[in-house]
Amino acid sequence: MTGAPLPYRVTAVRRETPDTVSVTLVPAGAAVLAPFAPGQFAMVYAFGVGEIPVSVSRVDRNELTYTVRLVGAVSAALCGVRTGDLIGLRGPFGTGWDLRRARGRDVLVVAGGIGLAPLRPLLTAALATPRDFGRLNLLVGARTAHDLPYARQLRAWTAARSPLRCAVTVDRPAPGWPGRTGFVTELVGEAQFTPANTTAYVCGPEAMIRATARALDGLGVPADQIRVSLERNMRCATGHCGHCQLGGALLCQDGPVIGWDRAADLLSVREL
Incomplete structure (x- = not known):
């Protein structure tokens, strides 16, 4: 998928380090991204701010986790999300670890x-x-x-x-x-x-x-x-x-x- 991002809802936010956060997401509607292989990435979209590429850090059926380090405006917005917020995803992209x-x-x-x-x-x-x-x-x-x-x-x-x-x-x-x-x-x-x-x-x-x-x-x-x-x-x-x-x-x-x-x-x- 390379078009508009699909909406995913934040179900959990976990701080991993002082500048790194793991965000767990589930589909917010009927549309679901294709399965991710380890090593593949998504374009993760903070609505109203922009998107960045982030490799998936956990996959459990349709539940996806992305670990984001605060290095810019988009990552800052993603690190600041709360449970219930919406995030956009496009993907999966790229090659996996195989x-x-x-x-x-x-x-x-x-x-x-x-x-x-x-x-x-x-x-x-x-x-x-x-x-x-x-x-x-x-x-x-x-x-x-x-x-x-x-x-x-x-x-x-x-x-x-x-x-x-x-x-x-x-x-x-x-x-x-x-x-x-x-x-x-x-x-x-x-x-x-x-x-x-x-x-x-x-x-x-x-x-x-x-x-x-x-x-x-x-x-x-x-x-x-x-x-x-x-x-x-x-x-x-x-x-x-x-x-x-x-x-x-x-x-x-x-x-x-x-x-x-x-x-x-x-x-x-x-x-x-």
């Missing part, structure tokens, strides 16, 4: 800050059928402990009985922080996976994506099995405005999730 390519392989998920949001549906799907995969790993990094989203879910994922091996680190520890300190890339060497038989999924700030993908590539993870999300480059979802163009790719149409075998060249254009 968990099928990881069947029978070790899975390594690496998230930087709010980059965990687009990865959360992927983790939920993998944990629903853990026997379909080898070892499941999640590495999460953030600037501070206050910048870690989904605190309750992170605690569940790090529980001893969880099939997911989860490690969390922060760049700037506050007094009393009991966990790891450092960049998330420093956790890669401690994760349990066989590089040649691993599929990796990476999302976060662009510098973190570059560093992580290069580290995994250097360890021997096949470049086409390192999937990265370049969502932050997108604007209109249809490829018309040109803001999402990297090299010969229009990420609204060709992404946001692509393999490192292609992303490495696209991001090198930006470095020149």
Whole structure:
């Protein structure tokens, strides 16, 4: 769907960090968007303000959750909604994480800050059928402990009985922080996976994506099995405005999730 946004009603608002909010939505009428795959995004519309691309962070039948960070006028309006308010959605757009390519392989998920949001549906799907995969790993990094989203879910994922091996680190520890300190890339060497038989999924700030993908590539993870999300480059979802163009790719149409075998060249254009 690429036309007018469909109205969705806010059923829950949860503050994840001081500047990040998760908004849960259900259809406000009979019209419903097509199902979203993990990694796909919607154009999320704040009536009277505008719209921005946001990857879905949770899918439960027709109930959708989007995690929004306050960085501009539209995101500020979305972060300020209340239960009962209406929001417009267009979508789904873009490529997904494609968990099928990881069947029978070790899975390594690496998230930087709010980059965990687009990865959360992927983790939920993998944990629903853990026997379909080898070892499941999640590495999460953030600037501070206050910048870690989904605190309750992170605690569940790090529980001893969880099939997911989860490690969390922060760049700037506050007094009393009991966990790891450092960049998330420093956790890669401690994760349990066989590089040649691993599929990796990476999302976060662009510098973190570059560093992580290069580290995994250097360890021997096949470049086409390192999937990265370049969502932050997108604007209109249809490829018309040109803001999402990297090299010969229009990420609204060709992404946001692509393999490192292609992303490495696209991001090198930006470095020149």
